[in-house]
Amino acid sequence: MTTSAEAVPGIPRPSAQSAALMARARQRFPGGVNSPVRAFGGVGGEPFVVARGEGARIWDVDGNEYLDYVLSWGPLVLGHAPPIVLDALADVMQKGTSFGIPTGLELQLADAVAERMPHLEMLRFVSSGTEAAMSIARLARAHTGRQHLLKFEGCYHGHADSFLVKAGSGVATLGLPNSPGVPDELAKLTLTAPFNDLEATARLARSVPLAAILLEPVVGNGGFIPPQPGFIEGLRQIADETGALLVFDEVMTGFRIAYGGARERFGVTPDLTALGKVIGGGLPVAAYGGCRALMEQIAPVGSVYQAGTLSGNPLAMAGGLATLRALTPELHARIEERTARLVHGLRTMAARHGVPLVADHAGSMFGFFFRDAPVRNFDDAKQSDVALFRRFFHAARERGVYLAPSAFEAGFVSAAHGDAEIDATLDRLDDALGAALAEGART
Ligand SMILES: *Cc1c(COP(=O)(O)O)cnc(C)c1O
Numbered sequence: 471m472t473t474s475a476e477a478v479p480g481i482p483r484p485s486a487q488s489a490a491l492m493a494r495a496r497q498r499f500p501g502g503v504n505s506p507v508r509a510f511g512g513v514g515g516e517p518f519v520v521a522r523g524e525g526a527r528i529w530d531v532d533g534n535e536y537l538d539y540v541l542s543w544g545p546l547v548l549g550h551a552p553p554i555v556l557d558a559l560a561d562v563m564q565k566g567t568s569f570g571i572p573t574g575l576e577l578q579l580a581d582a583v584a585e586r587m588p589h590l591e592m593l594r595f596v597s598s599g600t601e602a603a604m605s606i607a608r609l610a611r612a613h614t615g616r617q618h619l620l621k622f623e624g625c626y627h628g629h630a631d632s633f634l635v636k637a638g639s640g641v642a643t644l645g646l647p648n649s650p651g652v653p654d655e656l657a658k659l660t661l662t663a664p665f666n667d668l669e670a671t672a673r674l675a676r677s678v679p680l681a682a683i684l685l686e687p688v689v690g691n692g693g694f695i696p697p698q699p700g701f702i703e704g705l706r707q708i709a710d711e712t713g714a715l716l717v718f719d720e721v722m723t724g725f726r727i728a729y730g731g732a733r734e735r736f737g738v739t740p741d742l743t744a745l746g747k748v749i750g751g752g753l754p755v756a757a758y759g760g761c762r763a764l765m766e767q768i769a770p771v772g773s774v775y776q777a778g779t780l781s782g783n784p785l786a787m788a789g790g791l792a793t794l795r796a797l798t799p800e801l802h803a804r805i806e807e808r809t810a811r812l813v814h815g816l817r818t819m820a821a822r823h824g825v826p827l828v829a830d831h832a833g834s835m836f837g838f839f840f841r842d843a844p845v846r847n848f849d850d851a852k853q854s855d856v857a858l859f860r861r862f863f864h865a866a867r868e869r870g871v872y873l874a875p876s877a878f879e880a881g882f883v884s885a886a887h888g889d890a891e892i893d894a895t896l897d898r899l900d901d902a903l904g905a906a907l908a909e910g911a912r913t
Pocket of ligand 1: 597598599600601603626627628629686690691719720721722723746747756
């Protein structure tokens with residue numbers, strides 16, 4: 471990081487106020503944060519403290535401006551503080567913020583979801599992706615009378631006990647294999663296979679009766695790893711053959727990789743789906759759903775218990791509803807096109823610098839690895855040049871581009887990232903890569 475006190479256009483000054491606030495925060499919160507990856511453990515150095523956001527940009531408390539490709543880890547598909555969402559929130563807020571009684575807004579958001587994902591005949595709103603995945607595990611176990619789950623290495627399904635086994639996201643960033651505190655008896659019920667490995671999956675599914683096979687249809691939490699052709703179709707076959715439920719965890723990919731999510735993109739229908747992030751437009755909303763026969767096993771119709779004081783919260787519903795209504799197929803296509811431009815630019819940049827790079831996108835979700843061979847699974851991802859990523863991350867940040875502070879997280883583009891923002895980003899990143907390589911050559 472630069473230590474010069476001189477303000478250089480486009481290059482953030484040292485973050486004095488951020489550093490002071492973080493020092494105090496570390497006394498109050500473990501690591502100074504309320505979710506682990508925010509602490510920059512994956513890249514080293516100090517996180518900045520954010521003051522505000524608008525469109526494609528955020529500003530830290532020291533006044534430094536960044537083009538943001540984290541977007542609150544995915545939810546902000548319209549960018550920061552979009553007037554259309556703020557107006558909807560202001561309107562709903564005047565009438566009260568929570569009731570714990572049905573409101574019409576829940577139904578409107580559920581209809582908006584079902585219009586895009588017709589296989590979600592019924593759903594249940596919850597407040598986080600963790601809750602959605604956890605509830606799906608319970609429902610799948612109850613429905614099948616089986617106990618084992620199968621997930622893929624590097625995939626993240628929130629922090630419920632059953633999913634903290636070879637997990638992605640912060641768990642991958644910090645290199646934690648499994649979390650202490652998860653009972654062995656429970657961890658043993660979660661099997662793992664490498665992503666994109668149908669043979670290993672079939673072998674496991676035939677050896678143990680599985681309640682469910684869960685996946686991120688496009689992995690974002692182990693870095694960006696797309697499924698190979700035939701992988702998702704193959705999982706559907708294995709699930710059907712062995713009586714397991716197929717679960718798409720679309721908390722990240724939903725309303726990102728296609729207007730109608732993974733079912734539309736890959737032509738495979740899952741039994742159950744978890745949603746989160748974009749569905750709340752920056753407010754705490756998540757959901758799980760599927761066909762009526764499965765969902766009617768949830769209380770109060772069925773006996774599988776799951777509840778939430780703030781579930782279906784009107785303010786949160788309004789945020790999601792305004793976001794989904796604005797995210798038309800046309801807008802989705804436009805954001806995807808800009809994401810494609812960004813990824814193309816990243817590849818060109820790397821080629822110019824003679825650096826091997828794997829970069830790709832699905833809809834408005836993207837990612838890259840400094841690696842000279844394809845990345846098909848999390849083991850491949852771990853072979854990428856993480857040291858170069860760290861230097862690149864900091865060089866980019868110094869030049870006003872905020873990338874996810876981990877080599878194992880996807881990035882996101884919003885409707886507010888116009889051609890001008892993409893061009894500015896590519897200019898700054900080109901410069902950043904040059905600096906990162908020069909620094910690497912020195913050390
Ligand atoms: C973010 C994420 C979760 C967890 O959601 P939270 O709201 O953070 O609990 C689960 N699954 C996937 C695929 C995610 O990306």
